[in-house]
Amino acid sequence: MLKLTxxxxxVSKGMILLLCLFILFSCKERTQEQANYAPxxxxxxxxxxxxxxxxxxYPGIIEGSVNVDLKAQVSGYLEQIFVKEGxxxxxxxxxxxxxxxxxxxQVNNSSATLKAALATQANAKLEIxxxxxxxxxxxxxxxxxxxxxxxxxxxxxxxxQAKAMLSSSKINAEFSLIKAPISGYIGRxxxxxxxxxxxxxxxxxxxxxxxxxxxxxxxxTEADYIAFMKEKGLQKNANxxxxxxxxxxxxxxxxxxxxASGNIDRTTGSIALKAIFPNPxxxxxxxxxxxxxxxxxxxxxxxxxxxSVKDIQDKYFVFSLADSNxxxxxxxxxxxxxxxxxxxxxxxxxxxxxxxxxIDLLNEGMMVIPKITKGSLGx
Numbered sequence: 001m002l003k004l005t006x007x008x009x010x011v012s013k014g015m016i017l018l019l020c021l022f023i024l025f026s027c028k029e030r031t032q033e034q035a036n037y038a039p040x041x042x043x044x045x046x047x048x049x050x051x052x053x054x055x056x057x058y059p060g061i062i063e064g065s066v067n068v069d070l071k072a073q074v075s076g077y078l079e080q081i082f083v084k085e086g087x088x089x090x091x092x093x094x095x096x097x098x099x100x101x102x103x104x105x106q107v108n109n110s111s112a113t114l115k116a117a118l119a120t121q122a123n124a125k126l127e128i129x130x131x132x133x134x135x136x137x138x139x140x141x142x143x144x145x146x147x148x149x150x151x152x153x154x155x156x157x158x159x160x161q162a163k164a165m166l167s168s169s170k171i172n173a174e175f176s177l178i179k180a181p182i183s184g185y186i187g188r189x190x191x192x193x194x195x196x197x198x199x200x201x202x203x204x205x206x207x208x209x210x211x212x213x214x215x216x217x218x219x220x221t222e223a224d225y226i227a228f229m230k231e232k233g234l235q236k237n238a239n240x241x242x243x244x245x246x247x248x249x250x251x252x253x254x255x256x257x258x259x260a261s262g263n264i265d266r267t268t269g270s271i272a273l274k275a276i277f278p279n280p281x282x283x284x285x286x287x288x289x290x291x292x293x294x295x296x297x298x299x300x301x302x303x304x305x306x307x308s309v310k311d312i313q314d315k316y317f318v319f320s321l322a323d324s325n326x327x328x329x330x331x332x333x334x335x336x337x338x339x340x341x342x343x344x345x346x347x348x349x350x351x352x353x354x355x356x357x358x359i360d361l362l363n364e365g366m367m368v369i370p371k372i373t374k375g376s377l378g379x
Contacts, residue, residue, distance in 0.1 A: 039325070039367045039368050039369045040358055040361060040368055040369065041358075041368070041369040041371060042327075042355050042356075042357055042358050042362070042368040042369065042370055042371070043355070043356040043357045043370075043371050043373060044321050044353040044354060044355055044356060044370050044371065044372050044373065045305070045308070045353065045354050045356050045372075045373050046351060046352070046353050046354075046372055046373065047302055047303065047304065047348070047350065047351070047352060047353075047354055048302075048350055048351070049300040049301065049302060049350055050300075050301060050302075050303055051297070051298065051299055051301065052297075052298045052301040052303055052338035052341070052343055053295055053296070053297055053298070053338055054295070054296045054297075054298065054335070054336035054337065054338050054343060055242075055293050055294070055295055055296075055337075056224075056293070056294050056296060056336065057244060057291040057292070057293050058218040058219070058220065058291065058292045058294065059218060059289065059290075059291055060216040060217055060218035060275070060289070060290050060291065060292045061216070061217050061218075061287075061288075061289060062214055062215070062216055062284050062285065062286060062287065062288040062289065062290055063209075063214065063215045063216075063217065063286050063287070064184065064185075064209035064210050064211040064214060064215070064286040065210050065211070065212065065213040065214065065215060065276075066182050066184065066208075066209070066210040067207060067208070067209050067210075067286060068181055068182060068184075068207065068208045068209075069204035069207055070095065070096075070178060070181075070204050070205045070206050070207070070208060071199060071201060071204045071205060072096075072098060072175075072178070072197040072198060072199055072201065072205060073172075073175035073178075073199055074098060074103065074172050074175045074176060074199070075196070075197070075198040075199065076098035076099050076100075076102065076103075076176060076196070076197065077098065077099045077194060077195070077196055077197075078096060078097075078098060078099075078191055078192070078193055078194060078195045078196075078197055079097045079098060079099045079100075079193065080096065080097040080193065081095075081096055081189065081191075081192075081193060082094050082095055082096065082097070083095050083186050083189075084186070084189075085186055085187065085188055085189050085206075086185065086186060087185070087186045088183075088184070088185050088186075089180045089183065089184065089185075089186060089208070090180065090183050091180055091181065091182050091183045092179055092180060093179060093180045094177055094178070094179055095178050095179060095180055095186070095205075095206070096177075096178040096205055097176060097177050097178070098175075098176040098177075098178070098197065099176070100173055100176035100177075103169065103172045103173035103175075103176050104173055106169035106172065106173070107166065107169045107170055107173050109169070110162065110165040110166035110168070110169040110170075111166055113162045113165060113166075114159065114162035114163055114165075114166050116162075117155065117158040117159040117161070117162040118159055118162075120155040120158060120159075121152065121155035121156055121158070121159050123155070124148065124151045124152035124154075124155040124156075125152055127148045127151065127152070128145070128148045128149055128152055131144055131145045131148050132145060178205065180208060181208070182208060182210050183210060184208045184209045184210040184211065185208070185209050185211060185282075185285070185286075186206055186207075186208060187206050187207035187208070187209065187286075188206065188207070189205065189206045190203050190205075191205060207286075209285075209286040211279050211282055211284065211285060211286060212278075212279060212280070212282075213276060213277070213278055213279060214276075214277050214279045214284045214286070215274050215275070215276055216243065216255070216274070216275040216276075216277065216290055216292055217260055217272060217273070217274055218272075218273055218275070218292045219265075219268070219270040219271065219272050219273065220270060220271055220273060221269060221270050222264055222269050222270065222271070225264070225270075225271050227296075228294065228296075231296065231297070239256055239257040239258075240254050240255070240256065240257070241254070241255045241256070241257050241275050241292055241293060241294055241295075242254060242255070242292075242293040242295075243255060243275070243277055243290050243291070243292060243293065244290060244291040244293060245283075245284070245290055246288060246289055246290060250293075251277065251283075251284070251290070253277055253278050253279075253280075254277075255275040255276055255277035255292075256275065256276045257273060257274075257275050257276075257294075258273070258274045258275070258276060259271075259272075259273055259274070260272040260273055260274035273292075275292050296336070298335075298338075298343060301335075301338070301343050301344070302343070302344035302348060302349075302350060303338060303341040303342070303343060303344070304318060304332075304341060304342045304344055304348065304354060305340065305341055305342075305354075305356065306337075306340050306341060306342060307340070307356070307359075308354055308355060308356050308359060309342060310329075310359060315331055316331065316332055316333070316334060316342070317329050317330060317331050317332070318330055318332060318348065318354045318355065319354070319355035319359065319362045320348075320352050320353060320354060320355075321352075321353035321354075321355070321368075321370055321372075324367070325367055325368055325369070325370055326365050326366065326367050326368070327355060327362050327363075327364070327365070327366050327368055328364065328365070329362075329363075329364045330347060330348065331347055332344055332345075332346065332347025332348045333345040333346045333347055353370070353372060355368075356373070
């Protein structure tokens with residue numbers, strides 16, 4: 001009987017011990033859970049209206065200030081090519097030569113025709129001088145003098161026609177030597193010596209580009225164009241633009257903005273503009289690509305630091321300080337970028353307090369210990 005009682009007491013003591021251990025671990029886990037949800041210190045910025053500049057880039061195509069497609073003015077076989085692709089040539093410099101034997105013979109033939117016409121004219125004049133005194137002496141009739149004068153006029157017309165033919169043949173002979181109409185850089189030369197070239201060829205002999213000054217053509221949407229024109233009178237140097245080259249670097253020279261078209265394209269809903277840049281080092285070449293940078297000034301903008309923004313599937317969120325020191329995750333839309341800040345389009349109001357630190361630790365409705373910073377983030 002005594003042994004049974006002792007065994008029962010041991011079981012009871014074991015159960016009490018297990019119960020105590022369970023309570024102890026439960027309290028520890030609860031304490032740890034409460035520690036995990038303890039408020040953390042977070043810096044907040046109270047945003048206000050400020051000034052900002054936004055740079056917007058538009059893709060453009062580079063062209064020389066003068067681009068000339070050189071084509072043959074006469075048909076013939078290409079005899080000589082005096083330049084290479086990429087050469088810089090001066091105005092009047094010889095570029096191509098077409099075989100000119102045919103044209104030289106045309107000049108000789110026209111010259112002979114002119115001489116024959118001049119001789120005929122001279123004979124017609126002598127005939128008039130011979131008949132005139134006979135008419136005055138009434139030896140021959142007046143009709144003979146009139147006939148002689150008509151023959152002289154016909155001979156004179158043949159002389160003029162022969163002169164025109166000679167001039168035309170000389171021009172054709174000169175066209176056999178193709179010279180540079182402007183100074184500039186030679187483009188691609190698709191033909192080779194011996195190729196037949198004609199004025200009807202679709203592909204030019206080459207393209208000559210003057211790139212001392214370059215034009216960059218780009219387009220604005222109708223909405224961007226209207227906004228630009230509204231703000232143009234309010235901004236200083238509104239027509240001054242920058243250029244981003246194909247390697248992503250900014251071009252050292254500033255450009256001037258001009259309109260390339262006076263109408264909005266009905267098909268694309270855009271209007272073409274032209275930016276003019278100096279090109280003293282010949283760094284930019286015709287046919288290249290670049291980005292034209294237009295600056296837009298905001299006098300009353302709300303700026304949010306990029307570091308305080310969460311980007312989730314192309315949507316932007318910030319943590320705003322709400323009642324009871326809790327944070328609320330708020331979506332907002334951006335108008336653009338200014339330095340390392342976003343310009344708010346909608347979703348955030350002036351005076352709101354936006355979390356600057358511990359962004360990755362915050363969650364909706366989480367309690368924090370806020371530290372408020374007031375001020376403007378503008379330039």
